[in-house]
Amino acid sequence: PELAKFVDEMPRIPVVRGQRLDLAAATTRHRFHRDLPDAPAFGYHGQSYLGPTIDHHRDEQLHIRFANTLGAHPFAADLDTSLHGVQESYRSVPPASLHLHGGVTPPDSHGHPEQLVMPGQSVDHHYPLRQDAGTLWYHDHPMAVTRANVYAGLAGMLLLRDEFDTGEQGNPPGLPYGEFEMPLVLQEKIFRPDGQQSLRSTIVVPEGSWEGGGAGDTGLVNGKVWPELPVARGLYRFRTINASSFSTWNLFFGNRMRFWVIGNEHGLLDAPVPVQNFRLAAGERIDLLVDFSGLAPGETVELCNDEQPVFQARLIGQVAMPVFCRFRAEPRRGFTGPVPERLRGGYRQPAVIPAPLTPTVVRNITLSQPYDVTRLPPAIMTLNNLRYSDPDIEMPRQGTVEQWNIVNITPDPHPIHIHLVTFRVLDRTPLRTLEYQAAHPQPPVGTRWTPPAGGFLAGPPVPVPPWEQGWKDIVRADGGTVTRIIVRIPTAEELGFDPDAAFPRLDLSSGNSHGPGRHPGRRPVHNSHDNPTDLRGYVWHCHILDHEDHDMMLRLRFPA
Numbered sequence: 001p002e003l004a005k006f007v008d009e010m011p012r013i014p015v016v017r018g019q020r021l022d023l024a025a026a027t028t029r030h031r032f033h034r035d036l037p038d039a040p041a042f043g044y045h046g047q048s049y050l051g052p053t054i055d056h057h058r059d060e061q062l063h064i065r066f067a068n069t070l071g072a073h074p075f076a077a078d079l080d081t082s083l084h085g086v087q088e089s090y091r092s093v094p095p096a097s098l099h100l101h102g103g104v105t106p107p108d109s110h111g112h113p114e115q116l117v118m119p120g121q122s123v124d125h126h127y128p129l130r131q132d133a134g135t136l137w138y139h140d141h142p143m144a145v146t147r148a149n150v151y152a153g154l155a156g157m158l159l160l161r162d163e164f165d166t167g168e169q170g171n172p173p174g175l176p177y178g179e180f181e182m183p184l185v186l187q188e189k190i191f192r193p194d195g196q197q198s199l200r201s202t203i204v205v206p207e208g209s210w211e212g213g214g215a216g217d218t219g220l221v222n223g224k225v226w227p228e229l230p231v232a233r234g235l236y237r238f239r240t241i242n243a244s245s246f247s248t249w250n251l252f253f254g255n256r257m258r259f260w261v262i263g264n265e266h267g268l269l270d271a272p273v274p275v276q277n278f279r280l281a282a283g284e285r286i287d288l289l290v291d292f293s294g295l296a297p298g299e300t301v302e303l304c305n306d307e308q309p310v311f312q313a314r315l316i317g318q319v320a321m322p323v324f325c326r327f328r329a330e331p332r333r334g335f336t337g338p339v340p341e342r343l344r345g346g347y348r349q350p351a352v353i354p355a356p357l358t359p360t361v362v363r364n365i366t367l368s369q370p371y372d373v374t375r376l377p378p379a380i381m382t383l384n385n386l387r388y389s390d391p392d393i394e395m396p397r398q399g400t401v402e403q404w405n406i407v408n409i410t411p412d413p414h415p416i417h418i419h420l421v422t423f424r425v426l427d428r429t430p431l432r433t434l435e436y437q438a439a440h441p442q443p444p445v446g447t448r449w450t451p452p453a454g455g456f457l458a459g460p461p462v463p464v465p466p467w468e469q470g471w472k473d474i475v476r477a478d479g480g481t482v483t484r485i486i487v488r489i490p491t492a493e494e495l496g497f498d499p500d501a502a503f504p505r506l507d508l509s510s511g512n513s514h515g516p517g518r519h520p521g522r523r524p525v526h527n528s529h530d531n532p533t534d535l536r537g538y539v540w541h542c543h544i545l546d547h548e549d550h551d552m553m554l555r556l557r558f559p560a
């Protein structure tokens with residue numbers, strides 16, 4: 001039965017502040033909709049689903065003691081024990097790893113997918129946050145079960161402030177604050193007939209097998225299905241995230257009203273960019289201004305999507321998930337300040353975003369799904385035709401500027417996220433994919449395959465649109481397209497820590513973990529750069545959660 005829309009009020013996610021935070025992940029039950037029973041889920045910090053919004057100033061260091069108090073896994077039957085060391089025991093004793101996405105964080109605090117925190121254990125993460133204000137988020141990141149843990153509910157926002165973008169009354173750009181600034185955590189889901197969350201899409205693979213990712217048919221905002229938010233008639237600032245597992249959306253308002261993009265993941269743009277729609281891929285955040293002052297009291301407007309999932313649309317005719325939520329105008333007036341003309345400024349934030357630097361290293365990156373005709377969906381998703389465990393990894397040097405040409409030969413968009421660094425998007429160029437593949441036959445998985453795309457371009461580069469020209473940590477690489485980005489690797493001196501320092505894996509004997517713990521004896525995944533007890537470096541990956549689990553995630557080191 002179709003769930004009634006707009007019957008639940010959109011939750012305002014609790015906000016926490018302070019330099020020391022205890023964050024525990026727990027197994028919970030959560031009510032997603034008025035007409036659904038409470039369903040098994042995961043949540044942080046006592047919430048039945050998702051985590052609190054951490055509101056934090058960049059001048060203060062942040063310490064989080066993260067505790068795994070998880071019990072039975074809501075998706076116990078869906079864990080795939082053929083992937084990277086996933087144990088049978090994870091069904092009742094699930095591992096966790098807390099990652100601050102967008103955080104400029106030391107290697108031992110970044111939530112490495114192999115730095116597993118088992119139930120009963122905790123770990124201290126230390127975040128210096130020497131970085132620009134922006135819209136960060138945190139989520140679980142354990143090797144090969146990230147898709148199950150994040151979908152179950154382990155995600156939250158972190159709004160990083162500075163002396164310019166203060167989030168308070170009198171902030172220099174004049175942006176809405178207080179009740180008129182709020183996160184919109186957008187997700188889509190599938191519910192089983194009994195009302196529980198389903199990790200499995202409508203494309204059937206055997207239970208317990210990795211599936212490749214399922215687009216949802218039900219929209220959620222801040223943990224409720226198709227909610228409604230009463231709004232004052234005035235300007236709102238929505239810190240918006242695509243926290244879904246799979247889909248890229250094209251978002252717009254039902255009445256096609258104009259609104260403004262004011263920032264990307266890592267801070268404000270130079271000036272608000274008026275738009276009527278924009279695309280947002282999984283893991284991307286965007287900072288929006290929306291003006292409800294033109295609505296009559298009682299009038300409503302919906303937040304809509306019309307982008308359909310390419311793979312599912314071709315295979316089973318799946319259509320776009322059409323709506324997320326509805327806003328209903330109250331009679332009262334809200335934030336009446338104007339849309340600012342300029343956004344950047346302050347004594348640390350440069351007044352304008354500088355032009356991208358000139359690269360000294362150019363790296364070709366290939367996104368592919370090597371087909372196995374005996375299996376549906378494709379057996380594996382790859383970066384550079386490599387697996388996570390392959391020793392051939394990228395090692396950009398500290399202090400250099402690199403250009404990454406991301407060549408996506410699949411039909412779907414893949415959001416590519418690089419830990420630790422921020423970057424700028426240059427342009428996107430359509431690719432003659434079939435000719436490219438015919439000229440450069442793809443070797444078996446495990447051998448690097450990064451042929452240049454030059455000679456197979458199907459048109460001139462399309463410059464990145466104005467609303468996407470800020471600092472980012474994740475980029476939508478469209479299907480059949482070459483997406484170019486410019487990345488600068490900071491030095492250890494700038495960072496205040498060594499990004500290439502080795503650190504111990506967590507286990508019971510590690511001085512880095514607390515509590516009794518019940519480590520079930522996991523097989524570590526390591527490659528020739530590791531010693532089996534130490535970890536080093538970061539990762540980069542596709543943010544389609546199923547893809548990063550198998551195997552669209554590679555190790556990454558930033559040597560001096």
Ligand code: C2O
Pocket residue numbers: 099101139141283417419539541543
């Ligand atoms: Cu949002 Cu590696 O993660």
Ligand code: CU
Pocket residue numbers: 381413414415542543544547548552
């Ligand atoms: Cu992907």
